[in-house]
Amino acid sequence: MKSLKIFFLATVAIAAGLFTACNDDDFTAGPDVDGAQVYFPENVTTQHSISDDVTSIAIPVKRIVKDEALTVAILASDESELFTIPSSVTFAAGKETSELLITFDRTKLEDGKEYPLSFLINDEDNSTPYGNRMLSITVAPWPWEELGTGKFRDDWLCAMFKGGNPEIEVTVHKHKSKAGIYMIEEMYGWPFLTEFFGADQETVEAQAVTYTPANITIDCSDPNKVFFPRQFTGVTDIDSSYGDYEIATLSGGEGTLVNGVITFPKEALGLLCKAGNSKANKNGLFRIILPGYEAVDYSLAAVYGGMKVGSDNETATAVVDFTYGADVTGISYVFVSDDATDKADEIAAEIVAGTAENIYEVKNFEVGAEKVSIEAELTAPAAYTVVALPKDKSGKLLAGEVSASTFYFPGMAGAVPENDIAATLIKVSEYPDAADYVSQCPDYSSFVYEVSGTDMKSVKIYINTTYVIENIDIQSGGLTLQEAVRQYGKEFGASEMAELAETGKYWNLSTDLASGTSYTLVVEATNNYGKTKLIQSEPFRVGVPPYTGELAIGKYDMSYVADAENTFENVFEVVPTVGSGTEFFVKDFAMEDDTQWYATYDSGKSTLTLSGVQLGREKDGNLLGAFTEALTADQSLGYGIYSFAGEESKGSDPVVLTVDPASKQVSKLVTDIEVPVADFTAGKIVGAMAAYYADGTVITKNSGTSSASAIKTQGVRTKIPFSSVRVPASVKKSLDSRALLTNTGFVKKSYDTNNGVRTLSVKTAQCEPLPKQIGRRADFKIRENRPILK
Template sequence: MKSIKIFFLATVAIVAGLFTACSDDDFKAGPEVDGAQVYFPENVTTQHSISDDVSSIAIPVKRIAKDEALTVAVLASDESGLFTIPSSVSFAAGKETSELLITFDRTKLEDGKEYPLSFLINDEDNTTPYGNRSLDITVMPWPWVKMGTGKFREGWLSDVFTGNMFEIDVTVHSHKSKEGIYMVEEMLGWPYMTEFFGATQEELSEQFSYTPSNIVIDCSNATQVTIEEQWSGITENSNGYGNFMIASAEPGTLVNGVITFPKDGLTAKLVGLDREFSANSQGTFRIMLPGAEIVDYTLSAAYAGMKVSADGETASAVIDFTYGADVTGISYVLASGNVSDTADEIAAAIAAGTAENIYEVKDFAVGAEKVSVEAELEASGVYTVIALPKNKAGKLLEAEASASSFFFPGKGGSSAPECDLDAMLGLVSVNWPEQSADCPDESSLYFEITGSELESLFTWLTPTANLEALLAEGASEEELIDAYGTDQSAKFMPSINSKGGYGSAWINLLDDTSYTMLVKATNIYGKSAIVKANHATAAIPYSGALAIGRYRMSYSEESGYACENVFRVHPTAGSATDFFVSGLGDSSSTLQWYATYDSAAGTLTLDGQAKGYESYGNIFGGISSNYDPAGTYIYTWWSYVDPEGDATNDPLVFKVDASTKQLSELNTYLHCPILDANDAYVGDLCFFPIGTAVTAYTANGANGANSAAKVQGIRTRVPFSSVRVPANAKFRFENRIDATTVKTVNANVFANGVRTLSVKTAKCEPLPKQIGRRADFKIRENLPVLK
């Protein structure tokens, strides 16, 4: 019976040990020893954190021969001169254990300073080569004062592993002499791990170990909170992930006793993989110091429409403010134009009282959650409202500022300008020749996106054949870019708005393949547009023997399940043995697998390595990709020889016909199971057994175009008597594949001057219905439900 196992996304290092037999004559015994054989035990504590009431440390010393009383000399090294260390240690007759008692005056030791001490048993007649004769320890006065119990909310490992969202109690200490430095006691220990993974300590101990570790957080600057890289105490032992390190990537804040970090403001580093992951993508990471009060000072400002006076002489913009329960007031300014890029500077000026034309919401009601104002504007155009809430003490909170740009039609009812957007694709050698060496035409395409006054920008690059297949199935271009597009607003848009365009190159593409780039943008007036451009990468010169191009294999069962896979073999420049295979298992996949042709053996072998993922080694059985745009399901690539075994990451081997040099047969199993969000097996994207025929694919279309995946229903019956997904599958971290990357060109972005407006404002009731465009707004992204 096949026992299906999901491997973690990492290559498990296999060390092959070579052993040779030896005769008894080769054996050499160790040195003979006599005497008492005194030694320091292996498990002696070497790191001593001492509290205020500690004045001594006992170091255990042991011996083998214990019949007689014994005293042995001890040499000691103490650079500080603050420790009293005996010159010998004595054993009573019949006792195998004694201790070296070190004393000190605690008041003379500096909090937080490390004091190294070294010891040597100075009696050669009574030591042993099989035990520790020397010992190094470190003494550090405990610099912490216990504050009490706080709370810690998850937002760290949830971006690396599939886990639960929760909040737990933690013990918090403050530094005695360094204000604003806090230590959270075993924050990421077993209580954290059991809650996160939803498993018991016993179950987790099969894969993980935990060494008690305290996390230090530097809040000495409340607006620039940092976590220096430090060991979490967690170690993964089964798949080579090693120690897990936590650190801040962006500064956090300490507000009212609550420590938070911005989205993606933390990192999780897996030492065994030598890889660092962004963390806190949902902004949920939070530490509440003991006694902290949770307050809601959130604020959102949004354009709600236009009001025209009864005589038709004036027109006013209606602005809705939605605010938290603890907000006590709102101050705001109106600026001409879209000044979102400099909103932080304007917010700082409002907080300092130096901005021009600052307004306050009149007759503000605490806890009402919403208030509307109207601002009389003279002309149509784009405007930005920047607003700050007041806390319970009446202080304006710059960190909670809200900014929203909108188009105001004016009393004449001017229509918003259409979205100015255009795009092109071309060869790098033609359009960006200075980058040709780094971005060859066989694997790269130059692109340009031009436009003006954009508010959002999304791109999607895909082989043209894939796009055409999806369009033929009834999908629209807008639906596709909404489902698969990448938000490039932060990366591309500043250059487009300030300089008129952005140019760079897509890299890691398939050779000899037509690509289409879809671009969708919305301008500051609320108008959207979609444009597209297409171009083909160049073919790689090839004169080798192996027949390259597209191949087809199919499989069906009596139950009605059938699947087909069209994949492609690509050459590499200047080689007759090294190749890439794309479209494996999923014909629309652009992931490129390394492949080696062995003419003597008549095989093409994929060792499980993929372009862009070389550091992971063999990723068969580990890496995963989205099965559907929403990410509800994923699938993985499994390759194995024995259907009754456990391996899912054996090399994948194709047989090559000796006469035609074409791939002719699959020599291993290729299996792509589909899993749901809980890592439960739901079916197969494809399944191809050993012996599956492989034939050249000669359908209409360019050789470089991948056909869309053709699956005639998800396979729910497998050829094994049962399917078992191991319990630790949920601990596997998932990598959503994005094989297409962009070579970034840094653009010099400059901001125009900001002009705030002096306008007639008044409190008003919200509009009964929407007039004109209303900007979307969010108070704050909803946090996951805590368990």
């Protein structure tokens, strides 16, 4: 499974209508109609939000026969009796459109209240069964009151494009009758889009998105559970496969409104479109500042900075580095024995209340300096936790900005224990502790993973195919393996950590795996002594289902000699499916990139046919004849597999392989295969990864177990002719999204532990000022998403 851009597709549930087939026998002609055939159009606006200066609403009425002047009667329903509605509509001769003009006194309408109105064309001789004779509308006085100008910083649209996090001024309204409901006027309008893309409106509309004026509402009625109802942002992708972009708050991702500033947790927002949805706010920078407020930075991070040995070479102190926001006016802190990070909130409350023992303050604190260090004379080699709180502009301690960091202090006589984390993957049937799961978790779709180690503070695991692990930079769009683990890995919770501490190991099951595929477990762990280690298990190949069919399964060698300089070699594998002698997967066909293609064996025709559908990407349909894989971390190069059954083919034909009737082995290639490489920055094909033509390709059964090549070792050839492959106009969007995470099932229960804490009395002092940094290190940006405009 692969991810080629930051746009992370997931299944979106859409209510679908039910359609039934019919034939000519089912058809019955509708009734004949006479008269003018008057009707209400289908596209009549039914929801009217009216501002304070509006006193009328015009409802269009149309007719088919328009030769003569005509007046038709209208019946109306108005429960409020506040609207004046004509009893008829008159058409001028030759005119097909008239209007029903509704008038009212705006001062008598209540803000925030909805007024339903209904209308009926009361003229059977001049109405029509093929048009709307009835119409219902709702009139609602404009419920918004302008507050003024606020600020909006985005971290949502960059879930789709590389556009950074611009901050712009926006007009903010509050709801007149519903406290805490706000509306941001054209939040994603052209002032934002032109700055985001760094291009003018005409260029953006031609190359990326269009915009329809749209205001966006946000519900802050509960300041601790702020959310965006799902709604259209006004942004529409020029690629129709993406369509309209909607914003929503994901389940459990509610934000907060604090001192006029709205923020959300990382990945709490959703970008939804026709193609699927993406977790947005990946950097946690999305922010709205309401009018009259300002953003303040009270952030604080406390980190162990190492041990400082005194000039006498007999004493040592622990150095703690504090990094703080520009508006912090002071720092108070305490030391606690052992790991107390899970008690940080409790300790913070005690610091604020002044009830914690041994509270220290940073002396001679400098506002805006960003960093300060202190020294602490700790009593003995051991694990300690420093818990620290910043002070706001008024000098108030902020429990909500607590920072807690656990470290091991070795002292002069001690040594920091090494990190002994280890990991392995094992067959379910061979792991004694998993005996109860053998029947429900067979070896052809499951394995046991085991993590062992002592004195661990935190553990995060990441399981994926060995191919993805070995090519993580390309698969993730530029992430290192450690960054991928931190972003996509599973953090051990209280129950996992308790089991690891008690028994020295933790095991579980990974299920729903692809048969015949090699997987690797990656673990990042930090022990109680501050040592972090990243390890990988040995690759583990999942077995294949029991098979009794006639088609010869296993690995096959495929080769084609193009010329004296170009010989292409491939090892693909035929993998059986559970309980079938006709349905198979063909793994690594033409390119050994871990892809499994659905395939069907026809014994009567002696053929094995690849439909073009890939395992795990079924909803994408046929992926032959499309660029679907990246070759470089920046996604400037990509490739796809093209299959040609004839001269007029566009490369999306099913792949047909011949099966020898006697040996039941795959023996020949019927269709021509090309694997072109596209340069997406230049919009052209620059070479090939491989080519296998029916005339000349040799296929033989392979008795070995290893692959011949892989994406990193198989180079791009530049002198291979192509049948009819071309890079489409939308080439910059043609790389499909792949999920990095495997689908894992966890079957064991969890439990929690609870321990008391106390703060320690230590001698502390402030270190000499840290040297100023020259410039600031740029934040790491994921480069796996769709390109920004040039």
